[in-house]
Structures are given as C-alpha cells and as structure tokens.
Amino acid sequence: MLTPGVNKIKLDLHRYGSVQVEDSLKITVNYVPLLQLPPLHLAILVAKDSPLLIDCPPAKYGGISTAHSSLDAAISKFRMTAYMWQALTAEYFRGKKTGRRSFRFDEEWTVNITTQIAHQAGPDHSAAMGMVAKVHIIRCEKSVAEIRDMSFEATLLKSGAPFEPRSRPVVAGLIFDAHYSADQSIILGHAALGCHKPNGISLGIFGSHLTYSWPRFLQEVPACLTDETSTGNILGNKNGECDSMWDTCAFSQCTFLHQVGHAFGARHTTRIMAKDHYSWTWYWTANFIENNFNADMGLDEKWDLRDAFWFRSLPQFALPGDLPMTEDFKNAAVKIEIIAQEKLSIADVQIRNGEKDISDVWPEDDGDMTSRKGILCIHFDHEFIDPNKPLKITAAGMNGKEETVMDGWALLKKNSYIWIFGSKVKLRKRSVQFEGLGENDIEGYVVDWAMLLRHRGKNGQIYRALCIDLQVGDTMNGIAVHYADGHYENYSPKDTRQPHTFGHASLHHGYLPGDENIIKVLIRKHDSGSLAGIRVILSNGVHWGCLNKNGDHNSDGNSETETAERHEEQDKQGKSVFTLEPTEDEVIVGFYGQSDAKSGFIHQFGILTAPKDVELPERVYYLPEFNNTKS
Structure with a gap:
C-alpha cells in the first residue's frame, strides 16, 4: 500500500525453504493520487438500534468473539474486498493493454490496518498511518425492523455530501x-441490486449476511479463498453456493461487484455481469490465488469486454494521457464491416454459427486495442465455421456501444472479396451497378446471386462451363451458364433455355472453348432503372451479347464496326459503357450481381476473378454465395 509522495520499497529474494536472503532490490516510487477523478464511494448503512453485529458462524467464533462480526471487522472486510475488486479490474485492463486502470476510492488519512501486523496492533497501538479507502458509516433514522423495507438511496441523500445527486457519485453500499432468519428460511434486510443514474446517485447494494467470510487484511486473502470449513445450516446459503467458507467468500464478493458493475452502467452480459454469475466462483478465486483446483483456469474470466469498454469511457477509469472523452465519442454508434486482408486479427466480438458459439475458439488479439480506430477485423477459421448455417456477429465499440448483424453471410456478400475458408485463395469482385440502386435497396426489392464457370456435379466431379446465354431486350434481363454435364445455373425473370417472347428481347448464345478464357465484359447503363446491355469477349477475340447502343434495339451488337475497342474508347470519354476485366495475374472464374425481385431485370453485374494458374479448392462449391441461383 503506497502513501502519497516518495515510497521506498525493498524486495528480498529468498531461496525456497530458507530464511537467507539471496538478493535484494530497492526501488523508489513517487505516488501521486489521481484526486481529480471521481471515486467509488464505500458506505455501510446502519440502523439506529443496530446491535452492531453481523451474522457470523461458530467457525468464525461468532458466539464468543466479535473478531469477524463487529462494525470494525465489517469495515475492514468491506475495505479489503473493495481493494480486491480494484486490483482485479486493474489487472484486467492491464492484460487488455489499455493501461492498468481501475476506479479509485474516496480515501482518508488514518491508521492503515490493511496488513496483519497493523491490524493486530490496533488503532491504539503503534500501527502506521496511511491513506486508506474511506468507509462511510451512514446512520439511519429507521430501526432494524424498518430498515428492511426502506430505500438505501433515500438515506444517502439525507446524509448530504458527498452523496448529492449533482455530484453524480457511484456508491457500493453494504446493508x-x-x-x-433460520426460522423463516429467508434473508431479512438484504437486497442485491444495482442501478446506474448518470445524473444522480448510482448505487450497488448488498447485504452483510455473508460478510463474515471476507478477509480483514491482505494476509487473510488466501485463507478466506481456500477455507473448506462448512458454514453450517444457520446462515444464508444462496442456492447451495455457500456450503463452505471459501464458496461463501467468492460468491458474495463477486455478487456484490456484480451490483457495483450495474452502478457503473454495465448490463447483463457475461462473466462477472452474467445473470448466472453464481457459477463464476471458481474463476473468482483463480484471480487471486493458485491452487490444485484452479491452476489450469484462464485469468481472462473477469469483465465482459463490452462492459470494460464502457467503463473506460467513464471519468472514474481515466488515466493521465487519455484523449478527452468527447460527446461524439460517447454517442458514436458501432458499424460492422468486413475488411479483407492477408492476415486478419480479431477485436471484441460475439459470434454464433447456427447454434454454436464460436467466440472463444478464435485466436486472441495481442495488439493495442486503443489504436483500433473503430475498425473490427474478423479472422474466419474454417475449422469452426459452417458456411451452410446462419452467422450472427455482435461487436462492441471502445465506448461500450454494440451492434449486431443477424446475417453475417449477407455482410460478406457486400464485401469486395469472397473468402474461401480453409485456403489462401480469395475471389475478387468488380461490378457495374445502377447508381439509384442503393436508395431502393430494401429487403425484398433485389435478390443477390452468384455463379461460377465450373460446378461440382452430383457425382463429385468438376465440370466446366460450355455455353453462356446473355438475355438482353429493352434492358438486361438475365444470364444462364450451361455446364458439360448438362446442368445449368440461371438467374433471369424466366427460364433462359427458352427464347424470350416479350418485346424485342433476344437470347445471345456464346460457346467457351476449353482453351479460351473470358478476358472482358462490357456493360452499358441506362440513364435510369436497370442495366441496359452486356457483351462478353473471349481471349480469341470472339464476342457476343447486346449493348443496346444508342437505343438501337434491332441491333444485336455483332457488326464488325461495333468493336470492343470502340466501346472502351467511349468508356474513356465518360460514356455509358463500362469495362470489367481481370488484372494480368488474374482470370475470370464467375459472375455475380443483383436483380429485381419481381421482374428479374439486372441492376448490378460483376465478375469474379481468381489468381492465374491456381486451382480453386473444392470448398468453394459449398459456399452459400453459390447456392442461391435458380436451376
């Protein structure tokens, strides 16, 4: 425990089992309390006719001594428990590389009895003075009987400063x-509640009926968290969680902190703030001591990261050097975007794939979370992802705000890449889109589709595309791909194996020789509505399709004067023809787009490219993107 100013500390290294000092280290620490930050206040509510004794079992000498049941003992136990809360929180933030931050306490200069020697010396002996967490004793006008049906907050308000609404204090209150009552089998005068009031008193309260199990000073912490002595049947035992002394200590300390978490504004999430945090008892002890029972437990089981981000935005958790917490930052919303990178890391995110929670099996991020700039990168590991089941993603921002995407696969479709899980191959997407689509892109208005120039047949063999049908009339109506095994994939307002009969629509067949590739796709836009036309160009110069040049509906676009070069020149001049083509090290492997859900007219058309001379892994044929076309 440091005191304000210069502290000289000596660390002695002993050989195991020996009192001889092997080496020593002396360090000097200048402690400057962050008095500019609002503290967590500790308060004990005492009835006017209180016997000044708390529940205490015979194993803690409750019948013959007040060592664990007096008001002074309760103050010491409450203070030490609060220090444990503080240390646990600081270590959590340190582990997340956001600085060793935690709430401070309202302190006072008094006898420091946080160590065993000072505690045993007592206030009337030679115990050292120091700054310790102040425990406010709030005397109530109500009797013991009445206090069991009253408001802790109302009593704090009557006591005055520092418990004034305008000060917006956060208080941990012990009743x-x-x-x-063993006769009634209920706990009288106890409430486990927490409430955050940004413009008033935020309060987390808990009864004192289990306080006997808490440590009074630092040296008692290990004993209180390992004592297997039975608590007996004359004391409170929440759902069988308090059968032994150490169970009772861990359960009650954690539950009280759960309510303090609510006072700081945390919601019901996971870990300490989980609704069923009672099962967290084992993890609680692992944060302070190591024994045969908890040696293999991870020490990350403290706060939910979403709650921690929220805490970080509060003035109670600030550190020197922090950037100002602006209102824009506090109120900023979370936006989830999928960002393609060669190597991706993971921020705070909860992910469910079908009924499976896969959040905890992904690699932890070892980067500085404070420098993320609001970008969430997600590393999809094929061992844990089933592309045929729903993907739900929930992410939290550094200000504690969160956002949920119910259909993660739909989010992936909007990305400029399609990832093939379990491989390093990704398909790049390029498209031409009607500008007005975004304004009308509402659920049910458009349908996403994608297809590959190879497909996996029912016999497991891979077959290449033999023919591509481009259906163009007054507008671009549809596309179908025919494969070597007789299968075809279709996306259009009607079956493209049959010629259109409405308007002037025509079907343009193009055959794909096995040794040729599609090197370009030309797309023309209408001034409004869907895309106007399409032309496909092969590596041998053969091309087919209709661009609806200058509104000439009777032209099929195959005349020699209407060359690809001419359209590219028009494109350069800002005309309505656009060229989609791969880079020199890529090859076109498929198409994708969006069509009107009712008419089938194409609003967006794009190419999918992959690296040259790279065989697509078989897993690509199972991706949900390629299982939504008509056939």
Whole structure:
C-alpha cells in the first residue's frame, strides 16, 4: 500500500525453504493520487438500534468473539474486498493493454490496518498511518425492523455530501443489519441490486449476511479463498453456493461487484455481469490465488469486454494521457464491416454459427486495442465455421456501444472479396451497378446471386462451363451458364433455355472453348432503372451479347464496326459503357450481381476473378454465395 509522495520499497529474494536472503532490490516510487477523478464511494448503512453485529458462524467464533462480526471487522472486510475488486479490474485492463486502470476510492488519512501486523496492533497501538479507502458509516433514522423495507438511496441523500445527486457519485453500499432468519428460511434486510443514474446517485447494494467470510487484511486473502470449513445450516446459503467458507467468500464478493458493475452502467452480459454469475466462483478465486483446483483456469474470466469498454469511457477509469472523452465519442454508434486482408486479427466480438458459439475458439488479439480506430477485423477459421448455417456477429465499440448483424453471410456478400475458408485463395469482385440502386435497396426489392464457370456435379466431379446465354431486350434481363454435364445455373425473370417472347428481347448464345478464357465484359447503363446491355469477349477475340447502343434495339451488337475497342474508347470519354476485366495475374472464374425481385431485370453485374494458374479448392462449391441461383 503506497502513501502519497516518495515510497521506498525493498524486495528480498529468498531461496525456497530458507530464511537467507539471496538478493535484494530497492526501488523508489513517487505516488501521486489521481484526486481529480471521481471515486467509488464505500458506505455501510446502519440502523439506529443496530446491535452492531453481523451474522457470523461458530467457525468464525461468532458466539464468543466479535473478531469477524463487529462494525470494525465489517469495515475492514468491506475495505479489503473493495481493494480486491480494484486490483482485479486493474489487472484486467492491464492484460487488455489499455493501461492498468481501475476506479479509485474516496480515501482518508488514518491508521492503515490493511496488513496483519497493523491490524493486530490496533488503532491504539503503534500501527502506521496511511491513506486508506474511506468507509462511510451512514446512520439511519429507521430501526432494524424498518430498515428492511426502506430505500438505501433515500438515506444517502439525507446524509448530504458527498452523496448529492449533482455530484453524480457511484456508491457500493453494504446493508449492515441484513440477517438470515433460520426460522423463516429467508434473508431479512438484504437486497442485491444495482442501478446506474448518470445524473444522480448510482448505487450497488448488498447485504452483510455473508460478510463474515471476507478477509480483514491482505494476509487473510488466501485463507478466506481456500477455507473448506462448512458454514453450517444457520446462515444464508444462496442456492447451495455457500456450503463452505471459501464458496461463501467468492460468491458474495463477486455478487456484490456484480451490483457495483450495474452502478457503473454495465448490463447483463457475461462473466462477472452474467445473470448466472453464481457459477463464476471458481474463476473468482483463480484471480487471486493458485491452487490444485484452479491452476489450469484462464485469468481472462473477469469483465465482459463490452462492459470494460464502457467503463473506460467513464471519468472514474481515466488515466493521465487519455484523449478527452468527447460527446461524439460517447454517442458514436458501432458499424460492422468486413475488411479483407492477408492476415486478419480479431477485436471484441460475439459470434454464433447456427447454434454454436464460436467466440472463444478464435485466436486472441495481442495488439493495442486503443489504436483500433473503430475498425473490427474478423479472422474466419474454417475449422469452426459452417458456411451452410446462419452467422450472427455482435461487436462492441471502445465506448461500450454494440451492434449486431443477424446475417453475417449477407455482410460478406457486400464485401469486395469472397473468402474461401480453409485456403489462401480469395475471389475478387468488380461490378457495374445502377447508381439509384442503393436508395431502393430494401429487403425484398433485389435478390443477390452468384455463379461460377465450373460446378461440382452430383457425382463429385468438376465440370466446366460450355455455353453462356446473355438475355438482353429493352434492358438486361438475365444470364444462364450451361455446364458439360448438362446442368445449368440461371438467374433471369424466366427460364433462359427458352427464347424470350416479350418485346424485342433476344437470347445471345456464346460457346467457351476449353482453351479460351473470358478476358472482358462490357456493360452499358441506362440513364435510369436497370442495366441496359452486356457483351462478353473471349481471349480469341470472339464476342457476343447486346449493348443496346444508342437505343438501337434491332441491333444485336455483332457488326464488325461495333468493336470492343470502340466501346472502351467511349468508356474513356465518360460514356455509358463500362469495362470489367481481370488484372494480368488474374482470370475470370464467375459472375455475380443483383436483380429485381419481381421482374428479374439486372441492376448490378460483376465478375469474379481468381489468381492465374491456381486451382480453386473444392470448398468453394459449398459456399452459400453459390447456392442461391435458380436451376
């Protein structure tokens, strides 16, 4: 425990089992309390006729001594428990590389009895003075009987400063006269509640009926968290969680902190703030001591990261050097985007793939979370992802805000790449889109589709595309791909194996020789509505399709004067023809787009490219993107 100013510390290294000092280290620490930050206040509510004794079992000498049941003992136990909360929180933030931040306490200069020697010396002996967390004793006008049906907050308000709404204090309140009635099998005067009031008193309260199990000073922490002595049947035992002394200590300390978390504004999430945090008892002890029972437990089981981000935005958790917490930052919303990179890392994210929670099996991020600039990168590991099941993603921002995407696969479709899980291959997407589509892109208005120039047949063999049908009339109506096994994939307002009969629509067949590739696709836009036309160009110069040049509906676009070069020149001049083509090290492997859900008219058309001379892994044929076309 440091005191303000210069502290000289000596660390002695002993050989195991020996009192001889092997080496020593002396360091000097200048401690400057962050008094500019609002503290967490500790308060004990005491009835006017209180016997000044808390519940205490015979194993803690409750019948013959007040060592664990007096008001002074309760103050010491409450203070030490609060220090444990503080240390646990600071270590959590340190582990997340956001600085060793935690709430501070309202402190006072008094006898420091946080160590065993000072505690045993007592206030009237030679105990050292120091700054320790102040525990406010709030005397209530109500009797013990009445206090079991009253408001802790109202009593704090009557006591005055520092418990004034305008100060917006955060308070951990212990109800001293809570008592377990064995006759009625209920706990009287106890409430486990927490409430955050940004413009008033934020309060987390808990009864004192289990306080007997808490440590009074630092040296008692290991004993209190390992004592297997039975608590007996005359004291409160929440759902069988308090059968032993250490169970009771861990359960009650954690549950009280759960309520303090609510006072700081945390919601019901996971870990300490989980609704079923009672099962967290084992993890609680692992944060302070190591024994045969918890040696293999991870120490990350503290706060939910979403709650921690929220805490970080509060003034109680600030550190020197922090950037100002602006209102824009506090109110900023979370936006989830999928960002393609060669190597991706993971921020705070909860992910469910079907009924499977896969959040905890992904690699942890070892980067500085404070420098993320609001970008969430997600590393999809094929061992844990099933592309045929729903993908739900929930992400939290550094200000504690969160956002949920119910259909993660739909989010992936909007990305400029299609990832093939389990491989390093990704398909790049390029498209031409009607500008007005975004304004009308509402659920049910458009349908996403994608197809490959190779497909996996029912016999497991891979077959190449033999023919591509481009259906163009007054507008671009549809596309179908025919494969070597007789299968075809279709996306259009009607079956493209049959010629259109409405308007002037025509079907343009193009055959793909096995040794030729599609090197370009030309797309013309209408001034409004869907795309106007399409032309496909092969590596041998053969091309087919209709661009609806200058509104000439009777032209099929195959005349020699209407060359690809001419359209590219028009494109350069800002005309309505656009060229889609791969880079020199890529090859076109498929198409994708969006069509009107009712008419089938194409609003967006794009190419999918892959690296040259790279065989697509078989997994690509199972991706959900390629299982939404008509056939």
